Amino acid sequence: MILAAAMNPEAFNGAQDAIARMRRGDPDALTAMISRYQHRLYRYLLRLVREPAAADDLFQQTWLRVLEKIGRYDARRNFESWLFSVAHNLAVDGWRGNRGESLDHAGDGDESGDPPSERLRAGDPDALEQLLDFERGSMLASCMQELPAIHREVLTLRFEEDMKLEEIAEVAGIPLSTVKSRLRRALEGLREAMDARGRRGV
Amino acid sequence: MSENESHEAIAGMLALAAAGALDAQEQRRVEEHARECPACRRELEIWSGYSQNLGRLPQPAIPAQLMERTRTRLMQEHAAAADRRWDELMLGALALFAWTVGLTFWFVARVVTGGELVVMGANLVRFGTWTAGSTVLVWLTAAVAAIALGRRRRELRRAL
Numbered sequence: 001m002i003l004a005a006a007m008n009p010e011a012f013n014g015a016q017d018a019i020a021r022m023r024r025g026d027p028d029a030l031t032a033m034i035s036r037y038q039h040r041l042y043r044y045l046l047r048l049v050r051e052p053a054a055a056d057d058l059f060q061q062t063w064l065r066v067l068e069k070i071g072r073y074d075a076r077r078n079f080e081s082w083l084f085s086v087a088h089n090l091a092v093d094g095w096r097g098n099r100g101e102s103l104d105h106a107g108d109g110d111e112s113g114d115p116p117s118e119r120l121r122a123g124d125p126d127a128l129e130q131l132l133d134f135e136r137g138s139m140l141a142s143c144m145q146e147l148p149a150i151h152r153e154v155l156t157l158r159f160e161e162d163m164k165l166e167e168i169a170e171v172a173g174i175p176l177s178t179v180k181s182r183l184r185r186a187l188e189g190l191r192e193a194m195d196a197r198g199r200r201g202v
Numbered sequence: 203m204s205e206n207e208s209h210e211a212i213a214g215m216l217a218l219a220a221a222g223a224l225d226a227q228e229q230r231r232v233e234e235h236a237r238e239c240p241a242c243r244r245e246l247e248i249w250s251g252y253s254q255n256l257g258r259l260p261q262p263a264i265p266a267q268l269m270e271r272t273r274t275r276l277m278q279e280h281a282a283a284a285d286r287r288w289d290e291l292m293l294g295a296l297a298l299f300a301w302t303v304g305l306t307f308w309f310v311a312r313v314v315t316g317g318e319l320v321v322m323g324a325n326l327v328r329f330g331t332w333t334a335g336s337t338v339l340v341w342l343t344a345a346v347a348a349i350a351l352g353r354r355r356r357e358l359r360r361a362l
Contacts, residue, residue: 027277034269039261046262052265056265063276067279159259160257
């Protein structure tokens with residue numbers, strides 16, 4: 001759905017228009033952009049820092065920084081990559097400024113929202129399959145939490161944000177070759193965590 | 203490259219192949235090999251399962267009022283920046299006004315006193331003395347006025 005929206009020329013033009021209006025200081029345009037990206041940006045930040053309160057604060061800081069820097073944003077660049085790179089830099093700055101609390105030791109927190117039973121529609125013939133899917137997804141999400149932040153980041157950008165490797169490189173400020181090796185290590189780490197959980201029978 | 207070396211090389215690329223992270227040539231190499239090699243084909247299926255499931259993870263719930271809180275914080279920052287700009291502008295305007303008033307009074311004082319007004323041995327209508335005295339006095343007043351006006355403006359904004 002996200003990809004479809006990204007490929008929709010009307011949505012693209014709408015975003016470009018909102019960016020142009022935001023640069024002129026139109027508060028409605030800013031509201032429209034926050035609304036447009038709130039789910040994706042919050043999800044990315046939460047995957048990165050794991051703490052809902054920290055993700056919440058970073059979300060707000062990201063938009064403050066966007067407001068501050070929008071005049072210097074190069075319209076030829078992909079806005080989403082730019083937005084996520086702003087969020088990435090703020091998360092890294094926060095981590096550097098707070099070395100006692102590493103990103104990799106932040107609390108787990110329940111990020112899944114509603115319990116599975118509430119996510120299932122009553123009377124749905126595929127309810128059991130949905131429940132299994134949900135449990136599989138929950139286990140994968142839980143194993144992902146055990147990975148280092150840089151691996152969680154590359155996984156969420158590639159698979160949830162559906163970003164190209166070049167875009168991930170732009171967001172994280174790393175070379176393309178590093179994105180590839182990081183992605184491979186992240187997948188291998190995730191598989192190891194899943195296998196270990198399977199062996200423990202969790 | 204021997205068949206075994208090729209197999210090892212391909213095995214190391216399977217995760218990235220399933221993630222769509224290889225270039226077209228590498229991807230083709232992996233797919234061709236997987237067609238002939240049951241072990242790699244099985245591995246590729248497993249990695250494909252990971253890729254698919256990673257795109258369907260449970261989605262986090264957005265905290266209540268996140269958008270409204272963000273918008274409020276942005277508006278507060280925007281207003282604070284506008285206040286700072288206004289204070290700077292006001293201070294500049296008041297300083298200019300103070301200079302104008304100071305110079306006008308100096309001119310009037312020179313005309314009225316005939317260019318000499320000695321108090322405790324100092325000629326107050328000498329340009330240097332007048333400038334130093336009026337600068338300190340009038341600029342201090344201007345700064346206090348600017349701060350008071352800025353504070354009032356902020357109080358009004360909070361009251362609205």
